[in-house]
Amino acid sequence: MDASSPTLAKIDQPHGIRRHGLPMGLAIAVLLASAIVIPQFAANQFYLHLANIVLINAIFAMSLGLIMSVGQLSLGHAAFVSAGGYISALAALNFKVPPLLGIVLAGLTTGLVAAALGKVILRLRGVYFVLVTFLAGQVFTLIALNWQSVTHGANGLIGIPAISLFGFPLATRLRFYYFALAAFVLVFTFIWALMRSQYGRAFGSIAENMRLAEASGIDVSRYQIIAFSLGSGIAGGAGAIMIHYIRFISPDSFTFSDSIAYITMLVVGGRGSLVGGALGSLFLTPLPEALRGLAGVQHILYGVILLGVLLFLPGGLVSVGRFFKRGLGRQK
Amino acid sequence: MSALLEVERISRRYGGLNALKDVSFSVREGEIVGLIGPNGAGKTTCFNVVSGAVPPSSGAIKFKGRNIVGRKTSQIVHDGLVRTFQATTVFPASSVIENVLRGAFATTPVSMFGSIINTGASRATLAVTRKRCEQLLERLALSQFRDRKASELSYGGQRRLGVAIALAANPKLLLLDEPVAGLNPEEAADFGRLIRELHESEKLSVLLVEHHMRLVMGLCNRIVVLDHGEKIAEGKPTEISVNPKVVQAYLGTEVVA
Numbered sequence: 292m293d294a295s296s297p298t299l300a301k302i303d304q305p306h307g308i309r310r311h312g313l314p315m316g317l318a319i320a321v322l323l324a325s326a327i328v329i330p331q332f333a334a335n336q337f338y339l340h341l342a343n344i345v346l347i348n349a350i351f352a353m354s355l356g357l358i359m360s361v362g363q364l365s366l367g368h369a370a371f372v373s374a375g376g377y378i379s380a381l382a383a384l385n386f387k388v389p390p391l392l393g394i395v396l397a398g399l400t401t402g403l404v405a406a407a408l409g410k411v412i413l414r415l416r417g418v419y420f421v422l423v424t425f426l427a428g429q430v431f432t433l434i435a436l437n438w439q440s441v442t443h444g445a446n447g448l449i450g451i452p453a454i455s456l457f458g459f460p461l462a463t464r465l466r467f468y469y470f471a472l473a474a475f476v477l478v479f480t481f482i483w484a485l486m487r488s489q490y491g492r493a494f495g496s497i498a499e500n501m502r503l504a505e506a507s508g509i510d511v512s513r514y515q516i517i518a519f520s521l522g523s524g525i526a527g528g529a530g531a532i533m534i535h536y537i538r539f540i541s542p543d544s545f546t547f548s549d550s551i552a553y554i555t556m557l558v559v560g561g562r563g564s565l566v567g568g569a570l571g572s573l574f575l576t577p578l579p580e581a582l583r584g585l586a587g588v589q590h591i592l593y594g595v596i597l598l599g600v601l602l603f604l605p606g607g608l609v610s611v612g613r614f615f616k617r618g619l620g621r622q623k
Numbered sequence: 624m625s626a627l628l629e630v631e632r633i634s635r636r637y638g639g640l641n642a643l644k645d646v647s648f649s650v651r652e653g654e655i656v657g658l659i660g661p662n663g664a665g666k667t668t669c670f671n672v673v674s675g676a677v678p679p680s681s682g683a684i685k686f687k688g689r690n691i692v693g694r695k696t697s698q699i700v701h702d703g704l705v706r707t708f709q710a711t712t713v714f715p716a717s718s719v720i721e722n723v724l725r726g727a728f729a730t731t732p733v734s735m736f737g738s739i740i741n742t743g744a745s746r747a748t749l750a751v752t753r754k755r756c757e758q759l760l761e762r763l764a765l766s767q768f769r770d771r772k773a774s775e776l777s778y779g780g781q782r783r784l785g786v787a788i789a790l791a792a793n794p795k796l797l798l799l800d801e802p803v804a805g806l807n808p809e810e811a812a813d814f815g816r817l818i819r820e821l822h823e824s825e826k827l828s829v830l831l832v833e834h835h836m837r838l839v840m841g842l843c844n845r846i847v848v849l850d851h852g853e854k855i856a857e858g859k860p861t862e863i864s865v866n867p868k869v870v871q872a873y874l875g876t877e878v879v880a
Contacts, residue, residue: 488738489731496725499714506674506708508700508729508792 323476330468339464343536345576346471350478350529351549352556352568357482358522359562360491361515362498363413364421367428368526369549371401374431375527376534376544377442380451383535390454390535397531402524409519413512428547435542447541454535467536474532475569478525482565485521494518559600561607570608626685627652627796627828628673628704633682635668635852642668643679644852650796655822655829657839657860660849661872666832667709669849670800673830674706675699686796700729703795709804712785715774719765719784722773723756726788756791763787763817779810783817790821796828797821803835811835815842840864848872 330339355368378400379393388396412423435442442448453462454470461467485491493514496504505511534540552575560571578596582589604610626649635643643665650656660666671677673684675696684691686704714722731752737745760766763783768776773784782802789797799818803811815838821827833839839846840860848856848863850872856863863869 505696507726510697
């Protein structure tokens with residue numbers, strides 16, 4: 292991330308919410324209420340499924356944003372998602388571990404692995420770090436593909452149980468929707484609180500000027516490891532949630548192209564802010580479906596829309612308000 | 624007065640180049656020491672080694688009697704040894720006050736976990752820090768810019784902000800790397816006064832690397848002269864300006880000032 296781009300910590304500064312006061316709180320309440328109520332009336336299974344994927348993808352993008360907030364770009368994010376999925380699936384299939392516990396286990400394990408890996412690879416800067424995370428992701432896919440006795444290779448794992456809460460299985464799309472919404476709100480709130488805390492201050496300092504951050508007494512490697520580990524752990528946990536919904540995982544479930552998709556969501560939504568990741572998922576997850584009627588030009592249009600967003604909204608979809616304000620100002 | 628910083632026979636080699644060779648000097652408490660020398664004399668290398676950014680090839684550095692070689696820069700800052708940089712001195716995309724708050728990171732005694740859930744205790748601690756940072760801005764004549772982006776400040780403003788960031792860490796010893804490079808004479812003189820003020824009011828010790836001879840001669844209690852990575856002289860400003868070795872190293876040009 293270059294120095295001039297706003298960072299997560301920058302936008303979610305302390306007092307950010309308080310400054311906006313009531314209108315912001317009201318907007319959040321209305322958004323949440325409609326997110327809870329609307330699915331009760333619109334029982335279309337297809338839209339519900341899309342909403343579920345949007346919510347989980349948003350968690351993937353936001354957790355990647357957490358890693359990017361210390362100035363490091365990971366191309367192996369999908370590997371942590373996949374690892375979390377495999378951990379929880381294998382625990383459920385082989386040891387009858389309840390999915391809810393499996394999700395926590397997946398998050399903790401991927402977080403710890405990321406911390407250990409980060410200790411080594413976070414010494415690398417810029418493009419070298421990007422390359423190593425890409426390789427780590429590829430290595431993980433190869434392991435999942437070739438460790439037949441455990442992962443069943445390319446056939447993947449089938450019959451993964453659904454999440455059940457107090458003996459109440461979340462086997463329908465509607466029931467899962469509320470679980471995914473709760474997970475999304477939890478992750479959103481956690482990252483928001485983190486970014487407004489001293490951690491956010493440390494992260495932002497590192498992203499903006501690493502040498503000066505170190506000279507200000509901020510232990511750069513420590514905070515980079517924390518961000519990498521938390522971001523990857525959240526991704527692992529959310530990956531586990533996803534496979535207990537899809538009920539199937541194979542090495543193809545989460546690949547390099549998914550890592551790219553999460554980055555695209557962040558950039559399109561606005562990589563500088565937490566809302567950006569969520570917006571990016573909300574925009575990009577359903578987009579291919581919306582274009583499905585236009586067989587033939589579907590992929591071309593997808594590309595054109597992406598280019599359009601990047602050209603006219605370099606700050607991402609979160610900056611759309613600013614864009615219109617500027618446009619109106621010019622007309623006067 | 625006891626020595627705050629003791630540098631004992633440090634050397635730093637880059638491949639076949641001896642950037643520093645057996646350099647020893649000390650900074651006592653409450654002293655302003657200048658580190659001068661012609662271009663390529665090893666001043667910046669010396670500075671980087673002392674601040675922990677670059678490890679010495681050999682030799683020892685003690686701060687408050689404790690060895691600091693091999694410790695992380697961020698830990699050394701916690702002990703009270705803080706440096707500024709020649710060029711990249713600020714967080715450009717953040718507000719001026721946020722810049723100083725980041726500088727105060729190491730000296731904000733807030734529990735990290737407490738700051739996530741934003742407990743009353745952490746809010747109170749941060750409020751104290753914020754107040755201290757506001758006072759620093761006041762002192763460095765930056766208050767009116769507190770909510771501006773650091774990149775919008777003038778060059779001189781950014782240099783002052785760089786010092787404010789360093790001061791926010793409550794240093795015992797401040798290492799200043801060419802603080803007035805690129806400033807006009809008036810700004811440079813102001814800067815000199817500022818350092819003297821801070822030195823007097825905060826009992827701040829300073830190690831100053833600078834090319835600006837008038838500033839160095841007027842400000843420092845003692846001067847260490849480097850040439851080709853070796854210490855060639857040490858003494859009071861009046862002694863240094865007539866030292867034949869120093870005059871020779873500078874070809875008699877700058878010392879005239």
